[in-house]
Amino acid sequence: MTRAVSETRRVQRLLLSALRGPETLQSMPLSDWDLLLRMARRARVLGRLESDLARSGLLGIIPTRAAAHLRAARNVIAHRNTLISWEVNRLLWALKGIDVPLILLKGTAYLLAELPPARGRIFADVDLLVPEDRIGAIEERLVERGWFKTQIDPYDDRYYRVWMHEIPPLRHRERGTEIDIHHRLLPRTSHLKSEPGSLFAAARPLADPRLKVLAPTDMVLHALVHLFLEGDPDEGLRLRDLLDVHDLLCHHGEDPGFWHSLGPRARALGFERPLYYGLQHAQRLFETPIPADVLRGLDDAAPFWPVRKLMCRLIHLALLPEHPDHPSRWATVARWLIYVRAHWLRMPPGLLARHLSHKAWLRFRGYRKRVDLAQLDLKQQ
């Protein structure tokens, strides 16, 4: 094993053990703190570490420099949370009079339903699930009340409207916050058939009855589908999203009946394969307490062994952030394969070939379009 490989494993272990329990951080040498901060930033879990340490009363005893980075992460998160909550408030105002169930998804749901994954987590935008036949009315009303359709090229617009599970994002003119409106959890073109009807029926209202969140099992399954099918070839699979799944499993796992209904619900929605992978990796990386019979019950959802072994390896590689000073070719390959697989599941082969070649063309052209540092307005960051 080369030094780069052993160093990579060491810093990945460092990150995972910090996420499993902040107690391990008490006696950590400064050089490891340096690496941990970089790894945690890459995996977007700085805020999570801050929150864990604050809960255990350990913030006061960590090195001052580390505490400053964690404090900075916490300030940004608090600010984003304010923006998201306010955006939902404005949405309700804008949609007054339109009788439509608004199901909050992902971070927006965790935040407003006060669920554990919201702790120390940064949210980009507001995600909603609404019945497909109401999208027109909602979009029209939002555009009347200050949001606008973001400028995208005709290819992307068609991509969203014809094939996808969401419409192009709407952005508010003054606040700049984006809203993603979904009508299903997966693209229309996906191999995994996901009819959204039963999701609406099972959704749970929040304190404000105009807002709902997915039922516990559906919320876990959506987090997994999002993790495995909405990848980015540069970023890989987001460890942060698997941590959400871990949190949701720990939280909802306390409810009687949750574990028994999880497998059957996954099969009913056609999501048993993502559930299989998700539970395996959550247990492996975060030691999530998952009942043995739930895992056994999903054995038949796994692919046959060579594929299973390969997928396990690829997912592991794509989930864990690399050592910032020792990039790994294998991890790059794994991220690409996982990305192509995600697209393979999202659309049929002909469409996939067309779409990926279009994206490749954009990447090729976009090489020179990277942001110019000297022209950047640092206040917009």
Place this chain on the structure above:
Amino acid sequence: MIVGDLSRRELGKCLAEGGLKLQFGPFNLTVRSNLDSFAALAHQLYEPYPLADAAEISDFHVEISAPRGPRRLIRSQACFGVDGQFPFAPYTVEHAFPALEWGINWCVATRAHHLLLLHSAGVERNGRAMLFPASPGYGKSTLCTALVHSGWRLLSDEFGMVKPEDGLLLPMPRLIPLKNESIDVIREFRPEAIIGPSFLGTRKGTVAHVRPPQESIRRAQEPARPRWFVFPRWVANAPLTLEPIPKSQAFLMVATNAFNYDVLDEIAFRLVTEMIFSCDSYSLIYSKLDEAVNVLDEISSAGDD
């Protein structure tokens, strides 16, 4: 230990291998580079800067390096990297030095949200700080350079960094980038100022870096209490005018000009309010540097009474 304690060769090796660990005020930076031209400039311009303790945490890991892969054969370029990621368009290799300096600013502005970051130059005298909040092009770097060569200590030419715990300003006396005409103005005003080479045709025009006086760099860990806000504006041939500004107006000018006022929310409101109450605020229009320096000296000595 300071950068100047390393030989040119040792410095190049440091930059190319584990990285050069610099201390810029409150931040430790690890800088890597495989560019010879960069190492030569760093040796010259960073000479008096302290090296951070090897065991300490580095706040930012940055690099300015030749791109990987086939592109390096086509054109000599330099890419700014942070934590192994290269988020920005490449520069020609001649502009590697200013690119790294801009990159470091980007790191501070996008990551140091544990501090309130005013977009402001700052200088200090007798423990009291004078801040110059202004947008680019208002002449704050030029004025600040003139002051730090006239008995004031440099805090920063770009960031007014306020610590939420005690409202004190943290110094970060980095090189001051002068643009275009300002370079000659300063050469004439203080011929003894140490100014690096001019980088022609960068995306901000011609840029040259002034090295702050040793004293400012040596005292980089000494915070200062804000005492004056001066909103400067250089106007060609304008007579010198210095006018007090009402606090309400000064508040808005400081808050709207900060990098992360909205990120810090209530903390930012409290800090700016406290600063505005404890500071006198002025607007300054000037065309001649010596007049501006004199009038600011007067304000500061009037405060001594």
